[in-house]
Amino acid sequence: MEYIELIVATIFVNNILLAQFLGNCPFLGTSKKMETAAGMAMAVIFVLVMAGVITWVIYAWLLVPYKLEFLRTIAFILVIASLVQFVEMFLKKSMPALYAGLGIFLPLITTNCAVFGVCVLNIDKEFGFMQSLVASFGYAAGFGLALILFAGVRERILLARVPKPLQDTSIALVTAGVLSLSFYAFRGMV
Amino acid sequence: MVIAILVMLGIGAACGIILSVASKVFYVYEDPRISQVEYFLAGANCGGCGFAGCGAAAVAIVEGKASPGICVAADSESAINIAGVMGVDPGTAEPIKSLNTCSGGDRAVDKFIYNGAMSCAAMATLYGGKRVCSIGCMGMGDCIKACKFDAIHMGPHGFPVIDEFKCVGCGACASVCPKNLLSVKSMSQRLLVFNEEDQALAPCQQTCPAEIDIPKYIHLIKEGDYEGAVNTIRERNPLLLSCGRVCPHPCENYCRRAIEDDEAVSINQLKRFVADYEMNSGRRYPISCAPDTDKRVAIIGGGPAGVSCAYFLRRLAIIPRFMKTCPNWVASPAMAFPNTDCPTRFSTGKSRVFSTWGLMCTTTPAWGVISPFRACEKKAMTPFSWASVPGRTTNWAFLGRISRASGRGSISCLQSRIRRKSAFPSANARPLWAVGTPPLTV
Amino acid sequence: MAKSIVAEFTKGLWKEIPPFRLVLGLCPTLGVTTSMKNGIGMGLATTFVLLCSNILVSLLRKVIPSKVRIACFIIIIATFVIVVEQMMAAYAYTLFMDLGVFIPLIVVNCIVLGRAEAFASKNGIATSAADGLGIGVGFTLSLASLGAVRELLGTGSLKGDIFGFLPYHFSNIFGSSFEPFGFAVQAPGAFIALGLMLCAMNLIPSK
Numbered sequence: 061m062e063y064i065e066l067i068v069a070t071i072f073v074n075n076i077l078l079a080q081f082l083g084n085c086p087f088l089g090t091s092k093k094m095e096t097a098a099g100m101a102m103a104v105i106f107v108l109v110m111a112g113v114i115t116w117v118i119y120a121w122l123l124v125p126y127k128l129e130f131l132r133t134i135a136f137i138l139v140i141a142s143l144v145q146f147v148e149m150f151l152k153k154s155m156p157a158l159y160a161g162l163g164i165f166l167p168l169i170t171t172n173c174a175v176f177g178v179c180v181l182n183i184d185k186e187f188g189f190m191q192s193l194v195a196s197f198g199y200a201a202g203f204g205l206a207l208i209l210f211a212g213v214r215e216r217i218l219l220a221r222v223p224k225p226l227q228d229t230s231i232a233l234v235t236a237g238v239l240s241l242s243f244y245a246f247r248g249m250v
Numbered sequence: 251m252v253i254a255i256l257v258m259l260g261i262g263a264a265c266g267i268i269l270s271v272a273s274k275v276f277y278v279y280e281d282p283r284i285s286q287v288e289y290f291l292a293g294a295n296c297g298g299c300g301f302a303g304c305g306a307a308a309v310a311i312v313e314g315k316a317s318p319g320i321c322v323a324a325d326s327e328s329a330i331n332i333a334g335v336m337g338v339d340p341g342t343a344e345p346i347k348s349l350n351t352c353s354g355g356d357r358a359v360d361k362f363i364y365n366g367a368m369s370c371a372a373m374a375t376l377y378g379g380k381r382v383c384s385i386g387c388m389g390m391g392d393c394i395k396a397c398k399f400d401a402i403h404m405g406p407h408g409f410p411v412i413d414e415f416k417c418v419g420c421g422a423c424a425s426v427c428p429k430n431l432l433s434v435k436s437m438s439q440r441l442l443v444f445n446e447e448d449q450a451l452a453p454c455q456q457t458c459p460a461e462i463d464i465p466k467y468i469h470l471i472k473e474g475d476y477e478g479a480v481n482t483i484r485e486r487n488p489l490l491l492s493c494g495r496v497c498p499h500p501c502e503n504y505c506r507r508a509i510e511d512d513e514a515v516s517i518n519q520l521k522r523f524v525a526d527y528e529m530n531s532g533r534r535y536p537i538s539c540a541p542d543t544d545k546r547v548a549i550i551g552g553g554p555a556g557v558s559c560a561y562f563l564r565r566l567a568i569i570p571r572f573m574k575t576c577p578n579w580v581a582s583p584a585m586a587f588p589n590t591d592c593p594t595r596f597s598t599g600k601s602r603v604f605s606t607w608g609l610m611c612t613t614t615p616a617w618g619v620i621s622p623f624r625a626c627e628k629k630a631m632t633p634f635s636w637a638s639v640p641g642r643t644t645n646w647a648f649l650g651r652i653s654r655a656s657g658r659g660s661i662s663c664l665q666s667r668i669r670r671k672s673a674f675p676s677a678n679a680r681p682l683w684a685v686g687t688p689p690l691t692v
Numbered sequence: 693m694a695k696s697i698v699a700e701f702t703k704g705l706w707k708e709i710p711p712f713r714l715v716l717g718l719c720p721t722l723g724v725t726t727s728m729k730n731g732i733g734m735g736l737a738t739t740f741v742l743l744c745s746n747i748l749v750s751l752l753r754k755v756i757p758s759k760v761r762i763a764c765f766i767i768i769i770a771t772f773v774i775v776v777e778q779m780m781a782a783y784a785y786t787l788f789m790d791l792g793v794f795i796p797l798i799v800v801n802c803i804v805l806g807r808a809e810a811f812a813s814k815n816g817i818a819t820s821a822a823d824g825l826g827i828g829v830g831f832t833l834s835l836a837s838l839g840a841v842r843e844l845l846g847t848g849s850l851k852g853d854i855f856g857f858l859p860y861h862f863s864n865i866f867g868s869s870f871e872p873f874g875f876a877v878q879a880p881g882a883f884i885a886l887g888l889m890l891c892a893m894n895l896i897p898s899k
């Protein structure tokens with residue numbers, strides 16, 4: 061029950077894109093087409109779950125015992141960057157089909173603040189191992205959901221007549237605001 | 251402090267070791283040239299080359315199944331770089347661009363309210379789309395979504411507009427359009443196509459002897475894009491300044507607005523206006539030419555027909571050279587249309603355009619041996635026979651030969667068209683095209 | 693030389709001002725601008741990191757091998773982020789708590805990495821420093837203005853201080869009958885306010 065609550069909280073109530081504002085650069089960048097958005101969402105779910113678990117392990121078993129919590133930022137970014145590289149090599153060798161789908165998105169994930177942000181949030185909220193795992197998945201699924209919903213809306217905006225100054229990023233942000241408003245309704249659920 | 255350094259070193263070393271072990275364990279052999287070739291490709295994964303993405307194209311190039319210049323999105327420099335990697339000759343190709351032939355858009359009213367999936371493919375399955383026009387653009391923007399280069403946008407009137415600077419001619423838009431309205435063609439392919447009588451074009455455009463896209467240039471003038479209008483006219487007619495003054499404008503007789511209860515649009519005056527605008531602006535708007543070939547053509551006479559001929563040949567990358575007696579370089583308008591108010595600046599302006607194209611003119615008396623009949627008569631020289639000059643041919647024979655050699659209909663279409671319509675200015679032709687198999691230069 | 697330093701500095705203030713002209717670094721822009729105070733604090737922290745990382749990257753640009761340059765840049769940036777994090781925890785604790793996760797997130801702010809990669813790794817120290825400072829000040833101004841707009845609409849007043857200095861307090865700017873528009877300081881308001889400000893910027897020609 062606790063985990064179900066956590067999943068609902070991370071996907072809907074504290075949606076990482078629309079309520080926490082993490083990972084907004086890829087949110088605007090890769091949401092122009094549904095295909096790209098879906099690829100990016102899958103890649104983020106894949107990497108984020110692994111990164112959430114590994115950084116939790118590093119933090120709890122390595123940094124805390126030696127009282128090195130202040131090194132969190134640099135240690136995490138190092139681990140995430142290496143992880144992404146590792147996943148890329150691993151996929152290329154053992155799952156070429158999956159690599160063909162996700163490959164071009166993987167390098168983008170290193171500097172995706174959603175991944176890094178979730179790892180830091182897991183620590184800040186003092187989650188245990190299982191909680192970190194579930195929360196990482198929930199946040200990533202929330203990222204994917206919001207991204208895919210937004211891509212669907214943006215494909216429609218493409219056909220609408222938008223006043224010149226509002227075009228491109230500007231109308232996308234206002235749309236994201238409306239989408240965020242609909243997620244706002246989940247507030248108070250958990 | 252020491253522990254901090256040690257831990258960071260430990261993490262760094264562990265990551266480094268894992269990655270280097272992984273790079274050995276998960277090593278996949280690749281020809282090193284593949285990554286080099288891929289580096290020079292555009293990386294857009296557009297599929298315009300016919301392969302599934304840039305990676306596949308790079309593999310094909312390295313395996314010798316594709317030429318270094320297949321990437322439609324990259325510039326010629328990258329083709330040269332790839333050729334350098336592969337050690338072969340890059341080869342050149344004329345750039346191709348996408349063109350949307352439908353400019354109806356919102357002008358066609360809707361027959362029903364469509365609430366289905368926002369895609370042309372879906373809409374086309376439902377009674378051929380919501381608009382009453384069953385052959386035109388449906389405006390759902392499948393082509394916009396298909397474009398990887400951000401080169402197509404929904405225009406203000408409900409049909410997509412192509413940005414020719416961004417378009418690389420990958421053909422993705424053409425392949426998704428359910429109405430087959432978009433086509434990807436090179437400039438010379440477009441130049442050689444003439445309107446068919448069964449094509450549903452605007453009456454003015456169908457009537458124009460030069461087949462200028464009149465609705466398009468009037469629209470561009472309305473938008474204030476005079477440069478675009480000039481280039482639209484010049485696509486079909488290089489002498490817009492003089493034609494703007496002397497054209498009998500049959501287009502205006504067929505203007506729908508005249509048949510309804512209004513006056514015809516002053517199409518010709520608008521042409522004159524943009525032509526004057528270009529002349530007075532002091533700038534000459536460039537127009538695309540096919541990559542140079544080594545073919546040479548001599549043109550006798552620099553009147554309207556000769557100039558048009560040179561213009562179109564130059565755009566098809568055949569370098570023309572004028573042979574004429576008049577010392578005044580391209581004196582055509584003043585001489586051909588003496589009773590108009592043609593500005594005298596015209597000829598100098600025109601000559602600047604022509605010299606930027608690398609057209610050459612010879613007004614040497616040596617040519618008199620062959621060319622001006624008058625000279626022959628006065629000096630009572632040996633009567634000159636056309637047939638006796640080696641390598642000489644008339645335009646009809648020349649065109650016929652090309653159409654037979656190429657086996658394609660476009661040139662013969664051009665030829666029959668000229669015969670049928672006696673179109674101004676490209677026809678009306680006195681014998682003035684000559685081609686030499688050994689280049690006929692003086 | 694002096695002229696180009698000035699030019700590098702001023703381009704960040706208008707021509708390439710993030711996140712309006714250079715649409716990067718949206719997460720902190722949206723996340724922390726619930727008040728002008730937070731906006732300025734975040735902006736200054738980012739400016740510090742930008743300036744220091746630009747200088748260090750520019751100093752080391754001939755030493756760093758190009759294959760691992762991105763990793764090196766990230767490590768350099770992460771180091772300065774930790775410095776900022778520790779400094780703020782020590783001297784501006786309430787601000788540190790307000791900004792929360794967004795302070796360590798400067799590491800993955802594309803503006804910082806982008807300037808290191810696109811500018812500092814190719815230019816001298818003085819111009820890189822000017823570039824970092826200009827972009828940073830521009831970013832601070834953007835965050836401050838967005839924060840001010842949202843705070844004004846959301847609460848009707850502006851109050852706070854800049855790192856404990858320069859306290860300012862303007863209450864009830866719209867008069868006492870103004871009903872605060874709470875939406876503006878909530879999450880959806882961030883997107884819409886930024887979108888509309890971007891629209892306003894687009895109305896002004898960029899030249």
